[in-house]
Amino acid sequence: MNTSMPDAAPAMRDDEQVVVAWLRDHDATCPVCGYELRGHAKAVCSECGAPLKLGVVSDSVGIGAYLLAVIACACALGFDGVCAMLFAIMRGIIYFTNGASAAPEFFILFGTMLVLTVLSASALFMVARSRVRILRMPPWRRWRAAVLILVCVFVAHLTVGAVLASIV
Numbered sequence: 802m803n804t805s806m807p808d809a810a811p812a813m814r815d816d817e818q819v820v821v822a823w824l825r826d827h828d829a830t831c832p833v834c835g836y837e838l839r840g841h842a843k844a845v846c847s848e849c850g851a852p853l854k855l856g857v858v859s860d861s862v863g864i865g866a867y868l869l870a871v872i873a874c875a876c877a878l879g880f881d882g883v884c885a886m887l888f889a890i891m892r893g894i895i896y897f898t899n900g901a902s903a904a905p906e907f908f909i910l911f912g913t914m915l916v917l918t919v920l921s922a923s924a925l926f927m928v929a930r931s932r933v934r935i936l937r938m939p940p941w942r943r944w945r946a947a948v949l950i951l952v953c954v955f956v957a958h959l960t961v962g963a964v965l966a967s968i969v
Contacts, residue, residue, distance in 0.1 A: 817844035820853050866947035867928075867935050873951040874925035877958060881921050885914035906969045913965060917958070924954070 823829075824841045831838055836848035844853045888911040895901055928935070928950065935943060 816854065820844040820855055823855055824853075863940060863943075864936065866940070866943035867932060869944075869947040870928045870935070870950040871925065873947075873954045874921055874928055877954045878918065878921035878925055880958075881914055881917040885911060885918050888914060909968060910965065913961060917961060920957075921954070924950070 821842060821844055824838050827839065829838045830836060831846040831849060831851060831853070833851040834846060834849040836846055838846065838853070841847070841853075845851070846853060888907065892903055892907060892911070896903070935946065938946065
């Protein structure tokens with residue numbers, strides 16, 4: 802006959818005790834499902850089972866606007882770089898197969914794509930380097946700057962494309 806006591810619930814760790822103590826006196830909702838957690842006795846949401854932790858948060862962590870600016874510059878860099886490489890490969894194939902000299906339009910297109918590549922890389926570098934300063938801005942200002950960068954990249958490429966189309 803087994804006379805031993807059933808295993809007691811495992812003891813809570815210190816961080817779990819801090820969460821439970823904090824929830825005893827504060828209104829909070831589960832970050833996963835939104836369930837009200839005030840007075841919860843465990844550091845796990847009883848609704849969805851998500852583990853709960855306390856942490857330090859900041860409104861400045863919203864990186865959506867920063868990512869918009871980075872993606873705008875990175876897409877421009879990728880497009881310009883790929884176009885410049887394709888022009889160079891085309892020119893190499895034509896030169897090595899036919900030995901033909903390049904038309905002036907080729908140099909205009911290739912040079913323009915190289916310049917755009919360098920400008921896009923520079924813009925991406927400046928945005929990446931300004932990350933902390935951008936994230937310290939109020940959210941409305943962050944989004945305004947990001948949208949301005951996106952519009953500038955778009956308008957610059959649209960303008961260059963229109964000028965190239967009229968030249969070539």
